[in-house]
Amino acid sequence: MNKLYLLLLIVAMGAVALTMIGRAPMGATAADIVSIYVEGDLPSVVSTGDEPSKLWQRTTPANIQMSAQRTTQPMLMETSVGTVAVRSLNNGEQIAFLLEWEDATKNIGGGVTGYRDSLAIQFPVVAGNHPFSDFICMGVGIEGEETSLVDIIHWRADLQDEIENGYVDIEDLFPNLGITLYPDLDSAIFRTAEGAGNPLASSAKLVPFERLKAVGFGTLESKQALEATAWGQYFESQGTADEIEPGYWRVIVTMPLASDDVSNTQMKLGEMTSIALAAWDGDNDEVDGKKSVSAWLGLEVQKTITSIPLYSIIVPITAALTAAFVIGFIIRRVTIVRQKDK
Amino acid sequence: MPKVSNWQLNRKMEFPYEEARPDKQFAVIMNINRCIGCQTCSMADKNTWTFSKGQEFMWWNNVESRPYGGYPQHWDVKLLKMLGSGKWQSDVFDGKTIFEAAVPDVEEDQQAERVVGYIPTDEEWRFPNIYEDTPAGDWVGTTELPEHQMWMFYLQRICNHCTYPGCLAACPRQAIYKRKEDGIVLVDQKRCRGYRKCNKACPYKKTMFRANTNVTEKCIACYPRTENGTAPRCVVACVGKIRLHGWLHSPAKSEADNPVDYLVHEAKVALPLYPQFGTEPNVYYIPPRWAPRPFLRQLFGPGVDAAIGKYTDPDDTLFGLLKLFGTTEKIIRRFSVGNQIASAFDENDRLILRSPFKEPSFVRPAYDATYDVDRFNET
Numbered sequence: 001m002n003k004l005y006l007l008l009l010i011v012a013m014g015a016v017a018l019t020m021i022g023r024a025p026m027g028a029t030a031a032d033i034v035s036i037y038v039e040g041d042l043p044s045v046v047s048t049g050d051e052p053s054k055l056w057q058r059t060t061p062a063n064i065q066m067s068a069q070r071t072t073q074p075m076l077m078e079t080s081v082g083t084v085a086v087r088s089l090n091n092g093e094q095i096a097f098l099l100e101w102e103d104a105t106k107n108i109g110g111g112v113t114g115y116r117d118s119l120a121i122q123f124p125v126v127a128g129n130h131p132f133s134d135f136i137c138m139g140v141g142i143e144g145e146e147t148s149l150v151d152i153i154h155w156r157a158d159l160q161d162e163i164e165n166g167y168v169d170i171e172d173l174f175p176n177l178g179i180t181l182y183p184d185l186d187s188a189i190f191r192t193a194e195g196a197g198n199p200l201a202s203s204a205k206l207v208p209f210e211r212l213k214a215v216g217f218g219t220l221e222s223k224q225a226l227e228a229t230a231w232g233q234y235f236e237s238q239g240t241a242d243e244i245e246p247g248y249w250r251v252i253v254t255m256p257l258a259s260d261d262v263s264n265t266q267m268k269l270g271e272m273t274s275i276a277l278a279a280w281d282g283d284n285d286e287v288d289g290k291k292s293v294s295a296w297l298g299l300e301v302q303k304t305i306t307s308i309p310l311y312s313i314i315v316p317i318t319a320a321l322t323a324a325f326v327i328g329f330i331i332r333r334v335t336i337v338r339q340k341d342k
Numbered sequence: 343m344p345k346v347s348n349w350q351l352n353r354k355m356e357f358p359y360e361e362a363r364p365d366k367q368f369a370v371i372m373n374i375n376r377c378i379g380c381q382t383c384s385m386a387d388k389n390t391w392t393f394s395k396g397q398e399f400m401w402w403n404n405v406e407s408r409p410y411g412g413y414p415q416h417w418d419v420k421l422l423k424m425l426g427s428g429k430w431q432s433d434v435f436d437g438k439t440i441f442e443a444a445v446p447d448v449e450e451d452q453q454a455e456r457v458v459g460y461i462p463t464d465e466e467w468r469f470p471n472i473y474e475d476t477p478a479g480d481w482v483g484t485t486e487l488p489e490h491q492m493w494m495f496y497l498q499r500i501c502n503h504c505t506y507p508g509c510l511a512a513c514p515r516q517a518i519y520k521r522k523e524d525g526i527v528l529v530d531q532k533r534c535r536g537y538r539k540c541n542k543a544c545p546y547k548k549t550m551f552r553a554n555t556n557v558t559e560k561c562i563a564c565y566p567r568t569e570n571g572t573a574p575r576c577v578v579a580c581v582g583k584i585r586l587h588g589w590l591h592s593p594a595k596s597e598a599d600n601p602v603d604y605l606v607h608e609a610k611v612a613l614p615l616y617p618q619f620g621t622e623p624n625v626y627y628i629p630p631r632w633a634p635r636p637f638l639r640q641l642f643g644p645g646v647d648a649a650i651g652k653y654t655d656p657d658d659t660l661f662g663l664l665k666l667f668g669t670t671e672k673i674i675r676r677f678s679v680g681n682q683i684a685s686a687f688d689e690n691d692r693l694i695l696r697s698p699f700k701e702p703s704f705v706r707p708a709y710d711a712t713y714d715v716d717r718f719n720e721t
Contacts (some may be wrong), residue, residue, distance in 0.1 A: 072514075073514065074539060075453075077454050111464060111553050112399075112461075174398075177398065179395075182394060185394075190393075193531040193532070195531075198531055198534065198555070200557065201531075203554070217514070287537045287538070288537045288539065
């Protein structure tokens, strides 16, 4: 009889524990990407090893399926970035994303014909627009709805290369160039786009990304306030021809959950918002709408410490003890009744 | 896709935007017959607009030797191959324009891009004047009109400020615009994000990417000058006096006393370059009368024979107007010809100049008896 009691107790505890271990209870909608809450600083620099820094190991990557953008011209007819692995952490004030995707070649653009690899993450400015809010793609309204403002962080390999290796000027691109004299090289008037205030034309790039806003296709605008960081690293392919591990990009983006800028997204702990991804393969001359994109995805910003999740310990133990007590009580009652019958 | 009317093709054609013609259209007439290939126009343009770092390869104005030259190299041959065959049925083009030839994806019936084109390589931008003066054909001991056996000619090229610009059609963020007041096509230097869709789409390859600012630049039609009644630098600097700038109207609104309207719509002596591309370009050429007609018809369309005929045997009006080429920096809004004198008038109908068909000449004896000296030739 003691053995039966013990067995029932173990089964009951196991069942309760299994049902409770996992994600924190949220709304009814399942999240595609879960931002795990951690305490302390978030990693903002890509670690140089093959594995991301330890903090990221608490997360499970969400492998996001990408597809060719075929809604507006110019289109990409066949995707060249199949999946992007996304991990996310937050510390209650900041949120960080680690994004990895395979790319056989590192492209930093340059010259008249070169294009660069890049990746963008996009959020609705109005929080809580998930699932499937009233807009698609880059804030294009559907079925007569108004367009919606979206907030975009676009990391670019060419901008990062400029920060790491210096501004790429004409003599870097064409070392054999022979020009006797240029007038007034320092004047922005003669660097026409820079003189006009185009941020992309600046020879003093400070960050390897842009923060942008859009309200539909073709409306992208750079924002002055960045309030974010982004940094990427390319990992060359490894192995032999028989067994090759393809090269890949790893990019980390960090940003505050809340912002005073009304054109920035606002995220709240414990709530769901939307996120969408876009990736460009420079080797395939991808730029603008010629890109691989994800659907709008659910992003859950967890507010519980999941490294040692309290609920996953207390709740199962309490439940198990209760179950054990109830079962024990029943067994005991049955035993007493049987003994009396004898 | 909207259907717009293209008078150069004599038919409707597809274009991403509705037809919206400007109040007046920037236009330049190039008389190929007079060009000596001195490149003064190219230098005038470069010294004015493209002398800075990053603009080295930018020859907004270039003069290339035909049939072999081209800047960027092979620009027209490459595009003609992409567009496939097409014929002129009388004066109607039955082939596909750069907008119509955008090949749909077979499965989805979608076009990846709005315009057919390609981005020239660095190598193709290397030689602004490749095959300079190189003739085609064989020397047969004589050179006679109507077609020389051994031939070449200079082709003067600037942005065509097209009525239906390929660059504008291809730009996904409307960073390129065509001004309503004068039809000049410009790249918004602040809005451009360097996608280079315009580089790919412009059939004449006259939008150019500046690698050290990551933005595309192009010929601006010297708008600071034209807004003030002065012709563009390349027009004014022309040593051979082959160019005339003016404001063109559509055929239905043609004004016979407007010099460019007269040359294009009335006398039909000036023809667009590659009208079959479908952009309705607004630089017009008086074809070289010595070059083989099939070659010229490919470049300038079915009006070549009539244009050369008219140019070879001009009436007084045409002869007088040709005399006004290169005579003034001012934009000629109206002209008149009478008593073998051509007159030019500005925007306010003020007389700019009069030019007689034949300049008065004086013959002075070699010996000057007054001073008892011999005269020396001063020229």
